[in-house]
Amino acid sequence: MPVEGYLLKEEDLVPLSMGAALLGTGGGGNPYIGMLRARELMRKGAEVRIIPLEALADDAWVAEVGGIGAPVVGVEKIEEGGECYRAMRAVEETAGVTVSAVISAEIGGANSIEPIIAAAMAGLPVVDGDGMGRAFPEVQMTTYMIYGADVAPAAIADDKGNVVVFKEMVDMFWLERFARDASVAMGAGAGFAVAPMRGDFVRRTAVPGTVTQAIEIGRTILEARAKRQNVVDRVVESTGATLFFTGKITDIKRELTGGFSRGHALLSGVGDWAGSEARIAIQNENLVLWVDDKPVVMVPDLIVNLEMDTGEPLTTEILRYGQRIAVIGLPVHDLMKTQRALEIVGPKAFGYPELTFQPLEFRTASK
Amino acid sequence: MPVEGYLLKEEDLVPLSMGAALLGTGGGGNPYIGMLRARELMRKGAEVRIIPLEALADDAWVAEVGGIGAPVVGVEKIEEGGECYRAMRAVEETAGVTVSAVISAEIGGANSIEPIIAAAMAGLPVVDGDGMGRAFPEVQMTTYMIYGADVAPAAIADDKGNVVVFKEMVDMFWLERFARDASVAMGAGAGFAVAPMRGDFVRRTAVPGTVTQAIEIGRTILEARAKRQNVVDRVVESTGATLFFTGKITDIKRELTGGFSRGHALLSGVGDWAGSEARIAIQNENLVLWVDDKPVVMVPDLIVNLEMDTGEPLTTEILRYGQRIAVIGLPVHDLMKTQRALEIVGPKAFGYPELTFQPLEFRTASK
Numbered sequence: 001m002p003v004e005g006y007l008l009k010e011e012d013l014v015p016l017s018m019g020a021a022l023l024g025t026g027g028g029g030n031p032y033i034g035m036l037r038a039r040e041l042m043r044k045g046a047e048v049r050i051i052p053l054e055a056l057a058d059d060a061w062v063a064e065v066g067g068i069g070a071p072v073v074g075v076e077k078i079e080e081g082g083e084c085y086r087a088m089r090a091v092e093e094t095a096g097v098t099v100s101a102v103i104s105a106e107i108g109g110a111n112s113i114e115p116i117i118a119a120a121m122a123g124l125p126v127v128d129g130d131g132m133g134r135a136f137p138e139v140q141m142t143t144y145m146i147y148g149a150d151v152a153p154a155a156i157a158d159d160k161g162n163v164v165v166f167k168e169m170v171d172m173f174w175l176e177r178f179a180r181d182a183s184v185a186m187g188a189g190a191g192f193a194v195a196p197m198r199g200d201f202v203r204r205t206a207v208p209g210t211v212t213q214a215i216e217i218g219r220t221i222l223e224a225r226a227k228r229q230n231v232v233d234r235v236v237e238s239t240g241a242t243l244f245f246t247g248k249i250t251d252i253k254r255e256l257t258g259g260f261s262r263g264h265a266l267l268s269g270v271g272d273w274a275g276s277e278a279r280i281a282i283q284n285e286n287l288v289l290w291v292d293d294k295p296v297v298m299v300p301d302l303i304v305n306l307e308m309d310t311g312e313p314l315t316t317e318i319l320r321y322g323q324r325i326a327v328i329g330l331p332v333h334d335l336m337k338t339q340r341a342l343e344i345v346g347p348k349a350f351g352y353p354e355l356t357f358q359p360l361e362f363r364t365a366s367k
Numbered sequence: 368m369p370v371e372g373y374l375l376k377e378e379d380l381v382p383l384s385m386g387a388a389l390l391g392t393g394g395g396g397n398p399y400i401g402m403l404r405a406r407e408l409m410r411k412g413a414e415v416r417i418i419p420l421e422a423l424a425d426d427a428w429v430a431e432v433g434g435i436g437a438p439v440v441g442v443e444k445i446e447e448g449g450e451c452y453r454a455m456r457a458v459e460e461t462a463g464v465t466v467s468a469v470i471s472a473e474i475g476g477a478n479s480i481e482p483i484i485a486a487a488m489a490g491l492p493v494v495d496g497d498g499m500g501r502a503f504p505e506v507q508m509t510t511y512m513i514y515g516a517d518v519a520p521a522a523i524a525d526d527k528g529n530v531v532v533f534k535e536m537v538d539m540f541w542l543e544r545f546a547r548d549a550s551v552a553m554g555a556g557a558g559f560a561v562a563p564m565r566g567d568f569v570r571r572t573a574v575p576g577t578v579t580q581a582i583e584i585g586r587t588i589l590e591a592r593a594k595r596q597n598v599v600d601r602v603v604e605s606t607g608a609t610l611f612f613t614g615k616i617t618d619i620k621r622e623l624t625g626g627f628s629r630g631h632a633l634l635s636g637v638g639d640w641a642g643s644e645a646r647i648a649i650q651n652e653n654l655v656l657w658v659d660d661k662p663v664v665m666v667p668d669l670i671v672n673l674e675m676d677t678g679e680p681l682t683t684e685i686l687r688y689g690q691r692i693a694v695i696g697l698p699v700h701d702l703m704k705t706q707r708a709l710e711i712v713g714p715k716a717f718g719y720p721e722l723t724f725q726p727l728e729f730r731t732a733s734k
Binding site for chain 2: 162167169181182185
């Protein structure tokens with residue numbers, strides 16, 4: 001990509017949201033409503049430029065925004081649209097800086113689109129990258145936070161006009177706690193902005209190129225469908241993913257507790273996996289995949305459920321009994337696999353003390 | 368009082384906290400720890416001037432501060448001391464104003480002392496008045512809020528260094544909700560400051576003279592004890608209270624739910640009330656007193672439990688089985704008895720739809 005980046009086109013939005021749904025590894029919320037909002041803004045003339053990390057000056061201020069709340073709520077509680085924008089403005093005011101670009105907290109799911117909406121409203125470019133290279137359920141689980149971003153001031157805004165600023169925070173875990181509580185009070189769906197970050201810091205800590213990556217994944221899916229190819233195979237080939245299971249959902253459990261969707265899905269194998277069983281643990285996102293009780297993919301690597309026939313990436317809140325799905329695994333970016341990162345986003349951090357992270361490798365499918 | 372007010376003396380602190388405990392009507396938290404903090408600051412040279420409402424210029428900015436949280440926690444979770452001060456500074460910064468005086472949200476209980484600590488730290492005077500003339504459990508239950516104070520920006524601070532600013536709030540009920548949640552995350556004990564208020568507004572809406580009133584009540588109790596008089600009788604005489612019941616606690620129930628202490632006390636009559644039963648409903652404060660199932664005092668009027676032998680005002684968290692107490696009632700200030708006020712602090716607002724507020728009159732004791 002040239003350093004001046006490229007203008008996002010209306011026809012990029014559907015592929016982007018589809019690719020983001022895949023990178024959401026089951027979470028991050030459904031990007032559909034946000035996609036409609038972004039399209040509406042673009043049709044009204046808003047231009048959003050996607051710029052590479054290299055385009056950021058050392059001393060430029062970058063706003064990181066995203067929705068916060070339980071994805072299962074996002075389906076029914078339609079955002080007003082300006083939540084992230086208002087949170088971003090509150091953070092700018094409190095910090096006394098003016099941001100010159102917006103970046104996503106997480107490329108996975110709805111938060112791929114939220115920065116685009118905020119940027120369109122503010123007339124700012126969006127940085128091609130994010131803080132996860134996927135989706136994760138908690139505020140501290142970004143590469144920015146892991147590598148030492150300021151934890152305050154951050155802000156949260158709802159659809160009614162409430163804005164809460166986290167002005168001074170002891171650490172990122174306190175920020176997560178206060179923000180989570182406020183998001184629950186806001187109806188478990190709100191716009192969140194963290195402390196503005198300097199350009200040099202963002203260049204060093206963001207997962208690069210993920211907006212473009214999401215658009216390309218989406219295009220692959222749509223193209224394969226249009227050509228009546230096997231979508232799952234095409235996704236596996238083009239992304240370097242591994243196919244780990246094909247099966248039918250025999251049990252799905254989701255509970256909304258403490259602002260999160262928690263639960264699991266049980267699968268009974270079909271095709272090459274006939275006779276096998278699989279289990280996927282969920283906290284907003286897919287956390288661990290076990291096949292016949294053996295853990296085969298685990299956080300921070302990506303576990304993605306695709307509908308077998310259409311290749312549609314399935315978010316956890318739309319999984320249902322009887323669905324036939326293909327479960328693929330994708331390696332997460334190296335920034336998420338350091339010792340420091342694994343303390344925050346490894347299996348132990350998610351409550352699996354018995355699991356030690358075994359990284360996936362890029363390869364094509366094999367059983 | 369002259370318009371320049373008077374300097375608070377170290378020997379005023381014990382009477383103040385005792386009178387505040389009485390005006391706390393069972394709630395507002397125990398002022399003991401705060402009293403020690405204030406004394407420490409005064410011994411180190413801090414001067415705190417108590418000024419009358421009339422001393423406030425129209426365009427002076429006044430900070431309203433107080434602790435927020437469940438009183439039962441305050442007994443065990445010792446505050447760091449600077450919580451209200453930090454919340455006040457955060458509000459000043461966010462609002463872009465400099466305050467010239469501090470006033471109490473509620474004179475009842477610990478919040479009689481919190482403004483004194485914040486004022487001592489900031490080198491500011493304390494206004495002789497408060498927003499309740501008693502104690503109430505929720506943020507919107509001040510005369511300031513009832514009569515239209517700005518609901519934002521407000522701020523909350525804890526003992527660890529966390530500061531959360533409620534930058535834009537839809538209304539006072541949302542402020543209560545966000546502040547309550549944050550106080551729970553902070554361990555159910557934190558310092559709170561609401562939006563700075565103008566002097567003319569405070570002169571019109573504050574309950575006047577309550578700091579001095581609390582000191583005088585405390586002095587009455589201490590003097591009666593020193594003279595071996597019947598303390599309960601002396602309090603009733605000097606305050607115009609009514610004695611409504613004397614009895615022994617036969618059952619006491621308190622639960623910490625949603626950041627509040629809720630429960631009730633059951634009493635079996637002694638002396639003039641032998642053979643009668645009484646019940647007191649509690650939400651941090653005493654809400655309603657029933658004698659033989661008849662409601663005789665109810666919010667917003669004050670229901671106060673005094674230990675029969677010593678006249679010690681008893682906060683709800685130290686009530687215990689077998690205690691012998693005198694229950695007195697005191698009329699609340701007229702500002703709390705308007706239609707507008709009763710919608711916020713009347714019996715219906717506390718979940719008693721069957722009760723219509725019947726105001727007490729100032730009179731001396733009779734059965």
